[in-house]
Every structure is written in C-alpha cells, then in structure tokens.
Amino acid sequence: xxxxxxxxxxxxxxxxxxxxxxxxxxxxxxxxxxxxxxxxxxxxxxxxxxxxxxxxxxxxxxxxxxxxxxxxxxxxxxxxxxxxxxxxxxxxxxxxxxxxxxxxxxxxxxxxxxxxxxxxxxxxxxxxxxxxxxxxxxxxxxxxxxxxxxxxxxxxxxxxxxxxxxxxxxxxxxxxx
Numbered sequence: 001x002x003x004x005x006x007x008x009x010x011x012x013x014x015x016x017x018x019x020x021x022x023x024x025x026x027x028x029x030x031x032x033x034x035x036x037x038x039x040x041x042x043x044x045x046x047x048x049x050x051x052x053x054x055x056x057x058x059x060x061x062x063x064x065x066x067x068x069x070x071x072x073x074x075x076x077x078x079x080x081x082x083x084x085x086x087x088x089x090x091x092x093x094x095x096x097x098x099x100x101x102x103x104x105x106x107x108x109x110x111x112x113x114x115x116x117x118x119x120x121x122x123x124x125x126x127x128x129x130x131x132x133x134x135x136x137x138x139x140x141x142x143x144x145x146x147x148x149x150x151x152x153x154x155x156x157x158x159x160x161x162x163x164x165x166x167x168x169x170x171x172x173x174x175x176x177x
Contacts, residue, residue: 063122065158067106070166071130078103078132083146095149100163103150104131124158131166 073081078096082105086094096103106126109115118125134150141148153159 060122062124062158065124065126065162067126067129067162069128071128072166073130073132075103075132075134078130079141079143079148080145082148083143086146093147093149095151097153097159098134098137098150099152099154099156099159100167101133101135102131102163102166103134104129104159104163104166106162129162129166131163133167 082094082096086092096105098104106129109125109127111119115125137152138150141150
C-alpha cells in the first residue's frame with residue numbers, strides 16, 4: 001500500500017469512505033500516511049521508500065574490557081552499603097546487576113576524547129567494579145533498611161565473561177597483589 005504513495009507529494013483522496021493524507025517527511029524522506037475512516041478513527045502509518053543503494057551494516061563487538069579497580073564484598077555487606085547509599089541519595093529502590101552467580105555494579109569513565117578514541121578501537125574501560133557472590137538469582141531482596149532489585153543481565157556476553165573472570169582464581173590474585 002505504501003508503494004502507491006511513493007511518488008506522490010502532499011496528496012489527498014477519497015477512496016471507499018476513507019480520507020487519505022500523504023506527505024514526504026524531511027530529512028529522512030519517510031512517507032507519512034494518515035487514514036481517517038468513517039468511524040472517526042485516525043490511523044497513522046510511516047514507511048520509507050526503497051533506498052537507491054545498499055547500506056552496509058557492520059556489527060563490531062568489543063575487543064577488550066579493562067577494569068581498573070575490583071572490590072569484592074560479602075553479599076550482606078554489599079547490600080548494606082547499597083541500601084545506605086540509596087537512602088542517603090533520597091530513597092528509592094536500589095538495583096544491581098546479577099550474572100552467573102555474582103551481583104555487581106560497574107562504573108565507567110566519562111566520555112572524554114581519549115575514552116571515545118579507546119571505544120572506537122573496541123576497548124571499554126571501567127574505572128571500578130564492586131561485586132559479591134550470590135549463586136541464586138532473585139528479583140528482589142527485602143531487608144529492614146530497604147529493598148534491592150536484582151536485574152538478570154546474563155544475556156549480555158560482556159557481563160557474562162566479566163562474571164567468569166571475577167570468579168576465576170587467577171584474576172582474584174591479580175587484584176589482591
């Protein structure tokens with residue numbers, strides 16, 4: 001149906017009780033089509049005409065993750081810290097990532113020119129990662145001083161590999177030395 005309107009600009013017509021409005025929307029040359037049917041309902045459709053060229057889509061996964069500081073806490077200690085910080089910041093429910101038997105939070109560097117250059121090379125830098133071991137995933141942990149939501153981020157391969165690395169004895173020795 002959109003193909004019928006590709007060559008038309010600012011068109012309108014009556015067709016079987018429907019009012020049709022069509023316009024090319026700059027800057028993307030999208031086609032906006034509005035139908036008003038007899039019942040007064042307006043249906044809006046947006047479509048894009050076929051491109052005259054083929055667009056190359058490149059998916060380039062990250063190549064390296066650099067973590068500059070790693071801090072491991074006991075699970076109860078980490079919950080206590082997070083809930084205290086949440087209360088100090090004005091309340092609300094704190095949340096934390098869970099993946100592959102760990103709960104964790106990471107802190108990134110601001111996007112300065114040098115950080116962006118590293119990202120363009122495929123390198124992510126975390127200034128720190130705090131974590132604790134928690135084998136079983138739970139959506140929410142309720143304590144007397146607050147509530148912590150856990151978000152299962154296991155589908156993210158970066159987080160999954162980070163959790164594996166943090167659990168590894170070789171990596172643990174490197175941040176403790």
